[in-house]
Amino acid sequence: MENNPNSEPETQAGPCAYDLKAAPNRQVVLPKTVPLPSLKLWRAEQEAAAAAEAAKWQKTLADYEAAKAKAEAEGKDAPKPPVRPVAKPDANDMKFPAPAPATDPDLLRLQEVLGDKVEEAFQQAGELTCQVAREAVQEALRLCRDDDALHYEMLADETATHYPAAKDFAFSVVYHLTSIRRRKRMRLRILIPDGFEPDTATTVYPTANWLEREVWDMLGIRFSGHPDMTRILCPEGWEGHALRKEYPVLGLGQREIDFREDRSGMLNRRALEKAGFQSLNLNPPKAE
Amino acid sequence: MFKNEEMEINMGPQHPSTHGVLRLKLKLDGEIIRHCRPVIGYLHRGVEKICENKTFFQGQVWTDRMDYCSAVANNLGWAEAVEKLFGITVPRRAKYIRTMLNEYNRLASHLIWLATHALDIGAMTVFLYAFREREAVLDLFEAFCGARLTTTAFRIGGLREDLPPGFEKMARTFQARFLACIDEYETLLTENRIWKKRTIGVGILKADDAIAMGVTGPVLRAAGVPYDIRKAFPYAAYDEMEFAIPTKPEADTYARYLVRLEEMRQSHRIINQCLDGLPEGPVMAKLPKILRAEVNEVYHPTECPKGELGYYLVGEKGSTNPYRFHVRAPGFINLQALPMMVEGTLVADVIATIGTLDVVLGEIDR
Numbered sequence: 001m002e003n004n005p006n007s008e009p010e011t012q013a014g015p016c017a018y019d020l021k022a023a024p025n026r027q028v029v030l031p032k033t034v035p036l037p038s039l040k041l042w043r044a045e046q047e048a049a050a051a052a053e054a055a056k057w058q059k060t061l062a063d064y065e066a067a068k069a070k071a072e073a074e075g076k077d078a079p080k081p082p083v084r085p086v087a088k089p090d091a092n093d094m095k096f097p098a099p100a101p102a103t104d105p106d107l108l109r110l111q112e113v114l115g116d117k118v119e120e121a122f123q124q125a126g127e128l129t130c131q132v133a134r135e136a137v138q139e140a141l142r143l144c145r146d147d148d149a150l151h152y153e154m155l156a157d158e159t160a161t162h163y164p165a166a167k168d169f170a171f172s173v174v175y176h177l178t179s180i181r182r183r184k185r186m187r188l189r190i191l192i193p194d195g196f197e198p199d200t201a202t203t204v205y206p207t208a209n210w211l212e213r214e215v216w217d218m219l220g221i222r223f224s225g226h227p228d229m230t231r232i233l234c235p236e237g238w239e240g241h242a243l244r245k246e247y248p249v250l251g252l253g254q255r256e257i258d259f260r261e262d263r264s265g266m267l268n269r270r271a272l273e274k275a276g277f278q279s280l281n282l283n284p285p286k287a288e
Numbered sequence: 289m290f291k292n293e294e295m296e297i298n299m300g301p302q303h304p305s306t307h308g309v310l311r312l313k314l315k316l317d318g319e320i321i322r323h324c325r326p327v328i329g330y331l332h333r334g335v336e337k338i339c340e341n342k343t344f345f346q347g348q349v350w351t352d353r354m355d356y357c358s359a360v361a362n363n364l365g366w367a368e369a370v371e372k373l374f375g376i377t378v379p380r381r382a383k384y385i386r387t388m389l390n391e392y393n394r395l396a397s398h399l400i401w402l403a404t405h406a407l408d409i410g411a412m413t414v415f416l417y418a419f420r421e422r423e424a425v426l427d428l429f430e431a432f433c434g435a436r437l438t439t440t441a442f443r444i445g446g447l448r449e450d451l452p453p454g455f456e457k458m459a460r461t462f463q464a465r466f467l468a469c470i471d472e473y474e475t476l477l478t479e480n481r482i483w484k485k486r487t488i489g490v491g492i493l494k495a496d497d498a499i500a501m502g503v504t505g506p507v508l509r510a511a512g513v514p515y516d517i518r519k520a521f522p523y524a525a526y527d528e529m530e531f532a533i534p535t536k537p538e539a540d541t542y543a544r545y546l547v548r549l550e551e552m553r554q555s556h557r558i559i560n561q562c563l564d565g566l567p568e569g570p571v572m573a574k575l576p577k578i579l580r581a582e583v584n585e586v587y588h589p590t591e592c593p594k595g596e597l598g599y600y601l602v603g604e605k606g607s608t609n610p611y612r613f614h615v616r617a618p619g620f621i622n623l624q625a626l627p628m629m630v631e632g633t634l635v636a637d638v639i640a641t642i643g644t645l646d647v648v649l650g651e652i653d654r
């Protein structure tokens with residue numbers, strides 16, 4: 001049996017036997033950057049860019065001086081002095097909304113009450129963002145709901161983002177709060193490493209029940225204290241979490257399914273496919 | 289003979305009144321519902337994952353397929369979210385046309401809600417009447433963008449084309465007769481004894497519960513909370529429009545019916561203002577051919593016919609795709625309140641309650 005070249009190799013045991021290397025279209029290119037919106041990171045990036053530009057200009061000047069000295073020594077005409085490039089005015093109706101320091105009273109209030117637990121607060125594109133320590137998320141949510149100066153009575157949305165390239169965290173979880181009475185919105189954010197279970201928001205906002213189930217289903221973050229931490233969109237027993245960056249867009253692949261009867265001609269079609277034929281079922285469907 | 293035990297039955301996912309593939313696990317004591325657990329996900333296509341691997345321009349096509357009854361409102365949310373991410377200024381004429389089409393979409397969506405809701409409860413005639421007017425609205429969409437259901441009506445930065453010649457005449461003809469049509473539906477339903485018996489006091493969700501459960505849209509307004517994103521956080525050209533937010537204090541199915549009918553009248557009013565005050569000018573902003581994002585995140589809420597439709601986008605520097613895309617689907621959040629509304633009521637009331645929530649499983653499952 002083992003020497004028979006026509007016999008099929010045995011499939012690996014267990015339902016997780018996906019051979020992603022054999023399927024090049026399922027291979028994933030992981031993101032290399034960490035696009036975490038943040039005032040600190042943005043400022044650092046701007047400073048680095050400005051420094052790089054200044055260094056480049058200094059190098060151009062030094063090159064010019066060297067070329068000038070060389071030309072003088074050889075008795076030739078001096079080269080033209082370099083012109084510092086000026087950024088062209090952008091003709092498009094587009095202006096990137098840069099992050100700005102927190103000036104909104106709500107963010108200041110949060111900073112005042114929570115103190116060191118607020119890691120960062122900034123405004124961008126007309127939206128308020130407050131990043132709090134991951135252990136203090138429930139406290140921050142409760143404060144946002146119950147404080148008279150804040151009064152965010154509704155949780156509009158809760159979701160998470162996967163950052164596989166980041167070093168000291170893996171996910172950002174964001175809570176979008178709405179104050180109906182004050183017509184304001186705010187975003188609370190926590191950064192968590194893989195495997196960390198943040199406190200549930202369901203005790204403060206019951207809306208978070210399904211939203212947190214969705215986050216668990218799609219990104220694999222469990223929330224401690226959640227009353228019903230089950231999958232919601234994918235069936236129970238699904239493997240992997242689809243919105244993680246390492247999950248292929250095409251899915252992990254098809255599992256072998258035992259059909260009780262080949263009513264639709266599926267097995268027949270698969271056999272044809274394996275033999276290299278087009279996967280078209282030309283047979284009429286069998287009667288029930 | 290009389291055994292006092294609970295029976296568990298499945299309602300759906302192939303039940304005609306569940307508007308698609310919603311499955312409810314019901315625990316019944318006789319005819320009274322003791323426990324209800326919605327099971328969703330039968331229509332999950334991974335729209336968020338797909339959009340993360342498409343460019344900003346391509347992503348809009350997928351928003352049509354989420355809430356297919358209100359594709360234009362979904363397109364508007366996507367276009368505006370991306371514009372907010374990039375800081376794009378849209379010409380005023382484009383904003384007006386967007387507002388007008390969005391309101392037409394609200395009419396189409398509310399009409400299909402009225403038709404199917406009435407059909408579920410047993411009023412067959414309204415279905416035919418409402419679909420007659422919906423056809424006229426879809427004809428307008430067809431005249432504008434060539435598609436009736438999956439419109440992809442807008443472009444990032446404005447519109448692809450201006451209104452076609454003859455559109456205004458078509459729209460005015462529709463406007464002239466539509467108010468009488470709403471009155472016609474009202475003669476069929478509002479004072480109808482059966483309709484009132486099936487809807488008054490059914491599926492009650494009080495304001496405090498609704499806010500705690502995050503419920504938005506007509507369901508929240510029928511509980512007496514005047515929260516409308518068009519007024520609270522104006523987008524498109526809504527800050528220039530005059531309209532009222534209809535509310536009712538009763539918080540039952542009948543109140544939601546009245547609120548939605550009044551909303552249709554207000555939409556009619558907004559469309560008239562758009563047609564009258566349509567400014568001249570370009571309909572497309574000047575944009576580069578390829579949009580490359582900077583690091584930024586936006587959450588853009590819009591008032592979809594079903595409630596608050598929020599798009600959350602994260603941009604990656606130099607990338608043409610969104611790094612993260614999340615939809616806050618109004619149906620998803622509203623459906624969560626269903627057990628609260630039906631537990632303790634009768635099985636027949638579940639049908640009315642699902643209808644009044646106006647669920648579309650395409651956006652719930654995504």
